[in-house]
Amino acid sequence: MIKYRLAKTTDAFSLARVHKKCAEFQQDGFFHQLGILFIWRYYKIVLSNKNSFILLAEDQNGLLGFHSGTLKAEEHLYRLKNNRISLFLSVIPELLINPKLFFEVYKRYRYVSNKNTDIKFGVNEGPRGEYWGWLPKSPNPIESLNLHKKWHLIFKQLGVNFVKSEVDITNDRVYKSIKIMGAEILSEIILPDGRKRAIVQYDLSKLK
Numbered sequence: 001m002i003k004y005r006l007a008k009t010t011d012a013f014s015l016a017r018v019h020k021k022c023a024e025f026q027q028d029g030f031f032h033q034l035g036i037l038f039i040w041r042y043y044k045i046v047l048s049n050k051n052s053f054i055l056l057a058e059d060q061n062g063l064l065g066f067h068s069g070t071l072k073a074e075e076h077l078y079r080l081k082n083n084r085i086s087l088f089l090s091v092i093p094e095l096l097i098n099p100k101l102f103f104e105v106y107k108r109y110r111y112v113s114n115k116n117t118d119i120k121f122g123v124n125e126g127p128r129g130e131y132w133g134w135l136p137k138s139p140n141p142i143e144s145l146n147l148h149k150k151w152h153l154i155f156k157q158l159g160v161n162f163v164k165s166e167v168d169i170t171n172d173r174v175y176k177s178i179k180i181m182g183a184e185i186l187s188e189i190i191l192p193d194g195r196k197r198a199i200v201q202y203d204l205s206k207l208k
Contacts, residue, residue, distance in 0.1 A: 002143050004150055007054035007066065009047045014063045015054065016040040022065075022133035026171050033101060035094040038087065045083050046130075051075050055151045057134075057143060065134030065144055067151035071160065073128040122166035122189075123199060127155060129165030132174065148181055149207070156204040163204060169196040182206060 007015065016039035023032035031039065046052050051071040057064045070076045080087065088105070095101055122128075129151070134144035155163055167174050169188070175198070179185075183200040191197055 002057055002059050002064065002140060004147070005056055005058075007047060007056050007068075009044065011054075011056065011063075012043040012047060013040050015043040015066060015068075018063050018066060018135060019043075019131060019133055021135055025136045026168070026174075030104060033094065033098070034091045034105070037093065038091040041083075041087055041090040042080075045079055045087075046070075046076070049075055049079050053151070053154060055147065055154065057147045063135075064138045064140075065132075065147055067129070067132045067147050069127070069129040069151065069155075069163070069165070071127050071155070071158070072125075073123050074125045076128070076130075077124060122197065123164045127160045127163045129163050129202075145177065145181065148177070152181075152202055152204060152207055156207055161204055163202045164199060165202075166197050166199050169198055 016036050019039055020032045020036055043054075046068060047054065049070060052068070052075075053070070054066055054068040056066045091101075091105060095105070132144070132148055132151075134141060134147070152163060164186070165178075165183075167178055169175055178200055181202070183202050186199045186201050189197050189199065
C-alpha cells in the first residue's frame, strides 16, 4: 500500500538516494553527477526553506518517489546562494574524479548568484515545481502521476493559481506526462551544454 506524506529534514538522505537513481536513467542528466553527498546537502537546504514542500510516496519497503517545489523560487535560489560554500565543499570528491564537472558547476553558481543573467536554467521566481522522480524499477509506476497531481493539489489548497516548472525535452517520459497532466508550454530555452528545456505552467483552477 502506498502512503503519501510531507518530507521532514530526516528524509534528506532518502531523497538524495532516490533522486540520484532516477537521474541516472534520464538522458543528458547533470545533477546526479555531483554525487550523493552534494544531493544530500542540497535537500537538507531545501527542507529548511519555509516555502518549500516535498511530497513523498512510500510503501513498506521505503521511498518510491517524490515531488518537490516551492512557493517562492526566489527564496530557493537565495538559500542556495547563501549555502554555496558548503555545497561546493560537498562536490569536491566528484570534481577530483571528473574535473570537467567544474565548468558546469561554475555556470550554475553564476546563475544562482545572479552574476550572469544571460545564462538561463529555469524558473527563478514565484511558485515552482522542482523535481518529480519515481524509482525506475519500483512497482505501480502509474502512482507517479498521482504523486504529481497530489503535489499540485496541495498548492491549489494554499491558494496558488499557477505553478511553473521546467523539463528537459529529451526526457520523453516526463515530457509526455506533463502534457497529459495539462501543462501549457510557455517557452523553450537552450542550456549552456546545448540541452533544450521547456518552461511549462499549470493552471491549478483546472485541476480536480
